Amino acid sequence: MAHTRILIVDDEEVMRDSLSDWLREDGYDVVAVESGAEAIEKVKAEAWNALLVDLKMPGMDGIEVVRQVKKISPELPMIMVTAYATVDTAVQAMKEGAYDYIAKPFDPEQVGLAIRKIIAHQELLEENVALRQALRKKHEFQNLIGKGRKMQEIMETVQTIADSNANVLITGESGTGKEVVARAIHQASSRRERPFVAVSCAAIPETLLASELFGYEKGAFTGATAQKRGRLEQAEDGTIFFDEIGDMSLATQVDLLRVLQEREFRRVGGEVLVRLEARVISATNKNLKKLVQDGKFREDLYYRLNVIPIHVPPLRERKEDISLLALHFLKKYSVENGKHLTDFSPEAMELLLKHDWPGNVRELENSVERAVIVASGSLVQAENLTLEMGLGPRGGTGVSLSSEGASLEDVEKVHILRVLKANDWNVKKSSEILGIDRTTLYKKMREYGVEKVKEE
Numbered sequence: 016m017a018h019t020r021i022l023i024v025d026d027e028e029v030m031r032d033s034l035s036d037w038l039r040e041d042g043y044d045v046v047a048v049e050s051g052a053e054a055i056e057k058v059k060a061e062a063w064n065a066l067l068v069d070l071k072m073p074g075m076d077g078i079e080v081v082r083q084v085k086k087i088s089p090e091l092p093m094i095m096v097t098a099y100a101t102v103d104t105a106v107q108a109m110k111e112g113a114y115d116y117i118a119k120p121f122d123p124e125q126v127g128l129a130i131r132k133i134i135a136h137q138e139l140l141e142e143n144v145a146l147r148q149a150l151r152k153k154h155e156f157q158n159l160i161g162k163g164r165k166m167q168e169i170m171e172t173v174q175t176i177a178d179s180n181a182n183v184l185i186t187g188e189s190g191t192g193k194e195v196v197a198r199a200i201h202q203a204s205s206r207r208e209r210p211f212v213a214v215s216c217a218a219i220p221e222t223l224l225a226s227e228l229f230g231y232e233k234g235a236f237t238g239a240t241a242q243k244r245g246r247l248e249q250a251e252d253g254t255i256f257f258d259e260i261g262d263m264s265l266a267t268q269v270d271l272l273r274v275l276q277e278r279e280f281r282r283v284g285g286e287v288l289v290r291l292e293a294r295v296i297s298a299t300n301k302n303l304k305k306l307v308q309d310g311k312f313r314e315d316l317y318y319r320l321n322v323i324p325i326h327v328p329p330l331r332e333r334k335e336d337i338s339l340l341a342l343h344f345l346k347k348y349s350v351e352n353g354k355h356l357t358d359f360s361p362e363a364m365e366l367l368l369k370h371d372w373p374g375n376v377r378e379l380e381n382s383v384e385r386a387v388i389v390a391s392g393s394l395v396q397a398e399n400l401t402l403e404m405g406l407g408p409r410g411g412t413g414v415s416l417s418s419e420g421a422s423l424e425d426v427e428k429v430h431i432l433r434v435l436k437a438n439d440w441n442v443k444k445s446s447e448i449l450g451i452d453r454t455t456l457y458k459k460m461r462e463y464g465v466e467k468v469k470e471e
Contacts, residue, residue, distance in 0.1 A: 058084050081093055183200060185296065191330070231245075242282070356392075
């Protein structure tokens with residue numbers, strides 16, 4: 016408070032002296048001038064926390080002072096002081112940008128209260144700015160990590176397109192970090208403080224997808240006891256992210272295409288048109304061009320979504336980023352688990368660099384998290400890592416992912432088994448890495464006869 020600087024503008028010497036004495040007693044740094052012109056020069060030359068401006072002054076009156084100061088320092092709060100207390104002058108002062116209005120005669124406590132309100136407001140604004148900067152620093156590209164050329168190009172693209180409204184299609188294998196890229200685009204944009212709403216097209220049953228996307232009105236169907244806003248509406252003017260868009264049915268594709276074309280939709284069972292204000296970002300681990308050729312994905316929707324394409328490479332194609340990512344996850348999970356791990360032993364890092372990472376970044380993160388939990392000391396050792404470097408007879412297939420002449424079913428079976436083993440047969444985590452729902456994974460496990468083998 017001792018550093019709070021207040022400028023008083025009043026043509027009456029008695030009023031200048033009285034206000035100055037009151038405010039100095041409260042601990043403020045006060046300067047008083049007798050004309051608007053002097054005040055404008057002071058504002059140009061020095062920094063102030065608040066202005067107390069008399070309304071009626073010869074030459075430049077208080078309203079004009081407010082106008083001029085707003086041009087120089089738009090955020091500087093001003094309190095209008097006048098003996099001519101009318102609603103009209105109060106309204107005019109506020110319209111021109113005055114923060115508050117005090118009518119003469121007034122007591123010192125009124126002035127003190129008005130100044131304290133300004134100081135509290137400024138502190139809140141400064142705190143909000145600091146929080147936003149901290150959040151921006153924390154979340155902007157938080158998990159978008161990479162020193163290699165491919166990831167650097169993605170980061171540059173994200174920064175370039177962030178404030179565009181164009182639709183973005185992110186492609187890449189399961190676990191490469193497609194949603195991380197989507198969130199980075201959102202965080203780097205002016206929409207960063209608006210909602211980011213993710214929709215998993217693979218996880219939501221087809222019968223529920225329409226009502227999840229568009230919402231519904233009360234009585235639209237059995238069980239609709241109240242109106243519900245859908246994901247498109249919940250996104251407001253933020254970002255709507257369609258994960259695994261390739262799993263969307265043709266019927267829902269038609270509905271989504273209409274929404275993208277018209278930028279409006281109706282809730283299920285409703286008549287009122289709702290505007291789509293959100294930016295649309297989609298992602299898929301499938302070859303949409305192939306799906307279009309096979310008649311499983313609409314060509315017109317594909318081109319609507321694919322205005323700005325971003326391809327996220329698999330981890331095996333960005334080996335230079337493995338150590339950087341591993342250290343990032345090491346720090347993250349060390350903090351979460353109260354550990355003091357600082358690095359990987361040379362043998363552990365060599366294992367990480369040699370692994371082909373079929374589950375990509377998600378598999379690497381899971382592996383590091385598991386290693387942090389079981390490790391002791393300051394380094395993660397090779398024995399703390401549970402990586403499947405290849406499958407032998409115990410795996411039950413005898414087929415390598417790189418075997419020449421292996422059928423697609425054999426390769427898929429090996430891949431599913433490898434991911435399951437790498438995740439200690441945790442079906443939920445494995446289904447996330449594989450980019451399919453748990454029901455589909457269980458079905459494929461039964462189909463291929465994949466089951467946990469007891470270690471001898």
